[in-house]
Amino acid sequence: MSPGIQAILFSNIEGRKWIENILPSAWGELCQVLEARAGIVVLKSPDEDSYYESASFGYGEDGFFYSFLTREGKYWDEVMNSDLPFNFSGKEFELFGKSGHAKVFKIQSSGKSVGFLLMEWEEEISEIIDTFFYLFSEKIGKEWGDIPSVRSTEPVLNSSHSQPAVLKLIPNWEEKIHALESKKIITILGPAGSGKKTFSKWIHSLLQPGSPFLVLGSLPENLGKLEKSLSDWSKEAGRGSLVFLAPKSWTLGQQKIILDWLDSGDFPGLVFFVDRNESKEELLPAFERMILKDKIVLPGFEFLPKEILIEIAKLLFLELAISQNRNGIQLSGEAIESLKLRDFPANFSDLKNLFLSSILRAKTREISLSDLGEENVDVRILDNEDLDLRRGIQALERQKILLATRIFSGNQIRMAKALGISRGSLQYKMKQLGLL
Numbered sequence: 001m002s003p004g005i006q007a008i009l010f011s012n013i014e015g016r017k018w019i020e021n022i023l024p025s026a027w028g029e030l031c032q033v034l035e036a037r038a039g040i041v042v043l044k045s046p047d048e049d050s051y052y053e054s055a056s057f058g059y060g061e062d063g064f065f066y067s068f069l070t071r072e073g074k075y076w077d078e079v080m081n082s083d084l085p086f087n088f089s090g091k092e093f094e095l096f097g098k099s100g101h102a103k104v105f106k107i108q109s110s111g112k113s114v115g116f117l118l119m120e121w122e123e124e125i126s127e128i129i130d131t132f133f134y135l136f137s138e139k140i141g142k143e144w145g146d147i148p149s150v151r152s153t154e155p156v157l158n159s160s161h162s163q164p165a166v167l168k169l170i171p172n173w174e175e176k177i178h179a180l181e182s183k184k185i186i187t188i189l190g191p192a193g194s195g196k197k198t199f200s201k202w203i204h205s206l207l208q209p210g211s212p213f214l215v216l217g218s219l220p221e222n223l224g225k226l227e228k229s230l231s232d233w234s235k236e237a238g239r240g241s242l243v244f245l246a247p248k249s250w251t252l253g254q255q256k257i258i259l260d261w262l263d264s265g266d267f268p269g270l271v272f273f274v275d276r277n278e279s280k281e282e283l284l285p286a287f288e289r290m291i292l293k294d295k296i297v298l299p300g301f302e303f304l305p306k307e308i309l310i311e312i313a314k315l316l317f318l319e320l321a322i323s324q325n326r327n328g329i330q331l332s333g334e335a336i337e338s339l340k341l342r343d344f345p346a347n348f349s350d351l352k353n354l355f356l357s358s359i360l361r362a363k364t365r366e367i368s369l370s371d372l373g374e375e376n377v378d379v380r381i382l383d384n385e386d387l388d389l390r391r392g393i394q395a396l397e398r399q400k401i402l403l404a405t406r407i408f409s410g411n412q413i414r415m416a417k418a419l420g421i422s423r424g425s426l427q428y429k430m431k432q433l434g435l436l
Helices: 003-010 015-033 074-080 129-145 165-169 173-183 196-207 223-237 252-264 285-293 306-323 333-339 348-361 389-407 412-419 423-432
Strands: 038-044 051-057 086-089 101-109 112-121 185-189 213-216 241-245 270-275 295-297
Touching (some): 015 038, 015 051, 074 101, 101 129, 112 129, 165 306, 173 185, 185 196, 185 285, 196 270, 213 223, 223 241, 285 295, 306 348, 348 389, 389 412, 412 423
Parallel strands (some): 185 270, 185 295, 213 241, 241 270
Antiparallel strands (some): 038 051, 086 101, 101 112
């Protein structure tokens, strides 16, 4: 028995160290012993909903991506649900060796599929290889199962009901929110990026859980169309909430239409006005009294005590980690302490970008101080209510490209194949999105 096979089956090293240190080199030797042209081991990352190439052989620097084994696809499901190896011919499927043959077998741990083995040969191989596949997949599954889970000790964040830490700095906030149940109108003011819209959504979920939450970024300039739009928005929101952004920028005519509409009492739900603190000269006196009568002012990050900022940061990091299916990832103590020394001119926008970029790029389950470097790029998480299609597409493209960067360690050819685009298109998009 070769040293490589012995290392796979009988090494004293176990768990994560075996997966990271023994498997990659031993897998290469194993492929050579079995006279395979190429081969990979794909494993699920513990506590994360993502898969990585844990070992590979024979693909060269450019690597290779098996497009027919994309996750949730037909053949992925068949492989992961079968107790027998699958055979794929290069005549029917896109293999590394176009005229070759591949054999694929799932890896199980505690009865659950956690990855697969794949080897390619120039010619169809004997079924005797199946025995090796059973033994190797069993060994890998055992060591994968011995990797200690890295789970967050904090509860899963439900942003609809978790109490914002910034409430500690808002005097009489409970009375103001309680009064909103009867008054139906409230204004949320604060600097750019201070979480005004998010805070509005939290109030909405507190008072109107499960009902529509409609954010309106602009109003029709034509007053007749505005009246019609208000009627349509009222029907769409029902007894939910309408959120009007930047009301201080409206024309006098728009202000008058909104005043008359609110005075009519036709809308039974909640109305939020969200704007910055800056005043505007051209405001109707009645409109100005209305939007300033019942208001909550959110402070910028520069006015927050560091303890409150850290509390906000931890909650935000947890929410973003969950949104990216990386619930087990955590901030190191050094990374948390470094936040106290940082400036966030754009408030939540800067903090979100810092965290999201680090989460998408991180290869381990702890964000270190170096991961929070200044090289983080703008990945722009968008709210579901943001209807800007172009920005939404760009945000999704950033996240997918950064995820591919992490999985394939920046190899652009392999990234392009996985993303389904040419390498030239990938480079163009990366430059366009500020990732190069």
